[in-house]
Amino acid sequence: LYNILKIKRVNMKNSNLKFKNVENYFKCPICKNEMYIENNTLKCQNNHCFDIAKKGYINFLSNRKPQKGYDKSFFENRNIILNQGYYDHICDYIQSYINTFKPDTVIDAGCGEGFYVKKLYNENIDFFAFDLSKDAINVAARGMNNICFFVSDIQSIPLKDNSIDCMLNIYTPANYPEFKRVLKKDGIIIKIIPGLSHLKELRDIVKNELKHEQYDNNDVIECFKEHCELLEIKELNQTKEISLENLKSFLDMTPLLFDIDKSKFDYNNISEITISATALIGKIK
Numbered sequence: 001l002y003n004i005l006k007i008k009r010v011n012m013k014n015s016n017l018k019f020k021n022v023e024n025y026f027k028c029p030i031c032k033n034e035m036y037i038e039n040n041t042l043k044c045q046n047n048h049c050f051d052i053a054k055k056g057y058i059n060f061l062s063n064r065k066p067q068k069g070y071d072k073s074f075f076e077n078r079n080i081i082l083n084q085g086y087y088d089h090i091c092d093y094i095q096s097y098i099n100t101f102k103p104d105t106v107i108d109a110g111c112g113e114g115f116y117v118k119k120l121y122n123e124n125i126d127f128f129a130f131d132l133s134k135d136a137i138n139v140a141a142r143g144m145n146n147i148c149f150f151v152s153d154i155q156s157i158p159l160k161d162n163s164i165d166c167m168l169n170i171y172t173p174a175n176y177p178e179f180k181r182v183l184k185k186d187g188i189i190i191k192i193i194p195g196l197s198h199l200k201e202l203r204d205i206v207k208n209e210l211k212h213e214q215y216d217n218n219d220v221i222e223c224f225k226e227h228c229e230l231l232e233i234k235e236l237n238q239t240k241e242i243s244l245e246n247l248k249s250f251l252d253m254t255p256l257l258f259d260i261d262k263s264k265f266d267y268n269n270i271s272e273i274t275i276s277a278t279a280l281i282g283k284i285k
Contacts, residue, residue: 018146019052021126025105029060029158057141057149059134060158069258072135075113077253079139082115084246089238090277091119094168094190097232097281098125101188103165109154109179110172114140117147117168130157157182166190171277176227180284188283189228193217195235195276199256205267209260217278228282236277242270 019037026035028044035044042058043049050058081087094116098106103125108117111129113136121127123146130152131137141149152158154175159182167179170192179189196215203210224230242250247270251262 018056019058019148022128022148025126025128025160025163026158027160029152029156034160053141055138055141056145057137057151059137059151060130061132061134061151061153067132069255070133070135072138074253075133075136075139077249079113079115080249081246081253082113086238086240086242086273086275087115088119089275090170090192090236090279091116093234093236093279094170094192095120097190098122098166101166103188105164106166106168107159107164107182108168108170109157109174110169111140111149112136112172114145114147114149116170118145121145121147128159130154154178168192174224176223176284180227183284186283188231188281191224191280191282192236192277193220193280195237195278197237197274198276199254200274200276201270201272202250202254202256202267205265205270206257206260210256221278221280224280224282228280228284230280230282232279232281234279234281236279237274238276239272239274242273244268247273 019042022042023036026042027033028035028046028048030048031044031046033044033046035042040052041049042052050060052058098120105126108129111117111131114129117127117129127147128150129140129147130150132153134151137149137151155178157178161181162184164182165184165187167183167187167189169189171194174191194215194217198215247267250273251257251267
């Protein structure tokens with residue numbers, strides 16, 4: 001018992017250490033004042049306090065219910081699939097761009113289970129990741145890691161103005177006015193959206209249940225170009241064999257099937273899956 005408690009104290013201490021730089025970047029989401037770490041709490045001069053959880057994250061939100069489908073099971077299944085390598089080609093592309101850009105700070109806005117920031121982590125960069133879902137952050141923060149995870153909303157990001165070099169926005173909605181506020185003048189956004197052939201094997205089976213049989217991301221691209229100077233656009237496609245076990249996890253982690261009765265369809269003939277993405281690199285106008 002003593003050894004277990006000792007390990008927990010060490011883990012908590014290490015969790016707190018990784019938050020040591022947040023004072024340089026974060027502001028109070030309530031009163032907008034600067035924040036500082038005191039014991040196990042991130043607080044401001046008006047005594048608005050946000051504790052560092054035992055699992056190593058900070059929750060800026062309370063009483064927020066998750067969106068339909070985005071529950072613990074969803075993020076656990078995402079964690080399984082992402083760690084099987086199906087999305088590694090996307091991560092590799094982001095890594096290559098970060099290596100070229102050489103940012104000091106990287107924010108993942110809508111990090112989900114934390115797969116990308118964990119793969120991209122570099123001790124010379126301050127990584128911060130946040131998601132609206134507490135279930136997502138619970139999965140993301142699990143185990144020892146050096147990334148600061150937060151439960152937070154992109155509608156009101158608790159970061160100082162012009163403080164961030166690079167914003168990741170991967171398969172998740174954007175808030176360009178907030179991104180513009182927190183990014184430095186020469187900061188960049190790396191946005192990943194589904195490509196035209198994303199999950200085509202699943203889409204073909206359930207096509208009669210979909211509002212749009214063919215996926216179209218032109219509106220998202222035009223919105224990005226409206227707010228950002230487009231530096232690069234690139235298609236990232238990979239088709240990979242998939243086992244029935246992994247396919248089951250896939251069926252439980254894709255929003256494509258949230259409003260579809262999955263039991264009505266036979267997926268046993270699917271032996272491969274296509275992960276298609278469009279990468280958009282830009283600077284806020």
